[in-house]
Amino acid sequence: MKAVIYTYYGSPDVLQIRQMPKPEPKAGEVLIRIHATTVSRTDCGLLRAKPFFIRFFTGLRRPKHTILGMDFAGVIEAVGAGVKSFKPGERVFGMSPDKCGAHAEYLCLSEKGPIAVMPASLSFKEAVVCEGAWYANTYLKKFRLKPGHKILIYGASGAIGTAAVQLAKSCGAEVTAVAATQHLNLVISLGADRVVDYTAEDFTRIDEAFDYVLDAVGKTTYFRCRRLLKPGGVFAATDLGPWWQNILLEIWFSLIRSNRVVFPFPGNSTEFVSFLKTRIEAGEFRGVIDRHYPMEEITNAYRYVETGQKTGIVVLDITPGDEDGNK
Ligand SMILES: NC(=O)c1ccc[n+]([C@@H]2O[C@H](COP(=O)([O-])OP(=O)(O)OC[C@H]3O[C@@H](n4cnc5c(N)ncnc54)[C@H](OP(=O)(O)O)[C@@H]3O)[C@@H](O)[C@H]2O)c1
Known part of the structure; x- marks a missing residue:
């Protein structure tokens, strides 16, 4: 699969698009084909390891997890043994706050993680709104x-x-x-x-x-x-x-x-995604999208987010050609 990886902390110039092994879902996991994700201030902080103390969690000298990206929207491609909550073909959205990994074509997550079936009215690009x-x-x-x-x-x-x-x-x-x-x-x-x-x-x-x-x-x-x-x-x-x-x-x-x-720390992300889905379906919440970048322009996307001047969310399109037909 194609993924944006970083093996060193640093500026957006350290990011590379590479072919990586496609992950396989273990028991209790789902494999998601990512259609859209975001580049957020969290990704920028993790990329540069700022503030410094986050290295104690993300890897002292080098990042432990080399693919960034927390928000995602996509389609369940396969499920591991014992998965009951999702089936292949379902459109899902959510977050991967523990290991990120959404700046890639595929991501495996626990079915019990912060993931839910997408509100029917949203396109993938409108659904990357959780973080x-x-x-x-x-x-x-x-x-x-x-x-x-x-x-x-x-x-x-x-x-x-x-x-x-x-x-x-x-x-x-x-x-x-x-x-x-x-x-x-x-x-x-x-x-x-x-x-x-x-x-x-x-x-x-x-x-x-x-x-x-x-x-x-x-x-x-x-x-x-x-x-x-x-x-x-x-x-x-x-x-x-x-x-x-x-x-x-x-x-x-x-x-x-x-x-x-x-100065509170974020709570249960699984409950939150379900909660946000209810707010979206009630018409009380919508994502504000500033702009889109294709994966190939990942460096420009980070540079823009780092200006601190985005309005709402910056979307990274992982699967091209989704704009109209394939909601
Ligand atoms: N390090 C991390 O892992 C991490 C993760 C998440 C969040 N955070 C922190 O959370 C904060 C918010 O994140 P975010 O993603 O919501 O930010 P953001 O989307 O980058 O926010 C930027 C927005 O704030 C406005 N703004 C800039 N300067 C302003 C000012 N002086 N007064 C009022 N508005 C101003 C900008 O518009 P104008 O410039 O046009 O006014 C822009 O619309 C940031 O401080 C970020 O560092 C950090």
């Missing part, structure tokens, strides 16, 4: 977001931000979204009740208080945002922050029995 939404949902779950809560989402135009706006609305919360001028219509279309253009005004100075502030792009800090928080309000961020301050602040506040700053 950013999984992170977004992690924060909203930690907040225990409920109808009536007020949340400010900073960086609402990214993969996590666009998902957070939609999932927060489906919880019944009142959403204020902070984004640049050119993204304001998009975030309104996703359900934001109010928008703030960060290029025109300092969002930390708006005259409103929130139960929750989510920095979905890792470009602000608790200290800048704390005046936006109600008493008892909570701040969360998607990045560690300067000097890893978000983890240190979470520890500090927990020592004084407060949850003023939280």
Whole structure:
């Protein structure tokens, strides 16, 4: 099979497209023919091994798993012994958070993993939507977001931000979204009740208080945002922050029995894919696709994602010719 591999950490230039052995499903596994995947900020972090400490999980000197790509949509090609949940020919979508591997023509996953039959209305390219939404949902779950809560989402135009706006609305919360001028219509279309253009005004100075502030792009800090928080309000961020301050602040506040700053880690990905499917089928969630790249342009895809300026998701087309006929 054709796959994008990396055998060293480094810039997108270390990526190579190579022929690799096609995997075979073991007992309890399914073999998926991948049609579409994404290039995400996670892939960029893993490629460069940044932050450095991730090497303790991904391989100290070289990557243990040499194929990146977490989100996928494709077709079950074969099933291993004992598989009951899926059968060949079914269109599926999901994530491979433990070993990645979706930047390839085939991927084997446990049938009990984060994989589900695709919502019938979606094309493969519209179904690679899980990862950013999984992170977004992690924060909203930690907040225990409920109808009536007020949340400010900073960086609402990214993969996590666009998902957070939609999932927060489906919880019944009142959403204020902070984004640049050119993204304001998009975030309104996703359900934001109010928008703030960060290029025109300092969002930390708006005259409103929130139960929750989510920095979905890792470009602000608790200290800048704390005046936006109600008493008892909570701040969360998607990045560690300067000097890893978000983890240190979470520890500090927990020592004084407060949850003023939280830095949660993602939860059960299997349950999440099924949950997201229900939200998509209810018309409450859609992936925001910025652009597509063919596999041959993988290096350009990474370079673009690394700019930090994508809107939502960047799709990598693995199986050419799917655009129209073969949904
Ligand atoms: N290292 C990892 O493994 C990993 C994995 C997942 C997520 N993360 C972190 O999670 C965060 C979000 O990831 P993502 O994939 O959702 O990001 P993303 O899609 O790359 O987000 C970029 C979006 O944020 C907007 N933006 C850029 N600067 C902004 C600013 N100063 N204020 C408000 N909006 C701004 C950009 O639009 P404009 O520039 O047009 O405003 C763009 O639409 C990142 O900090 C990322 O590092 C890290």
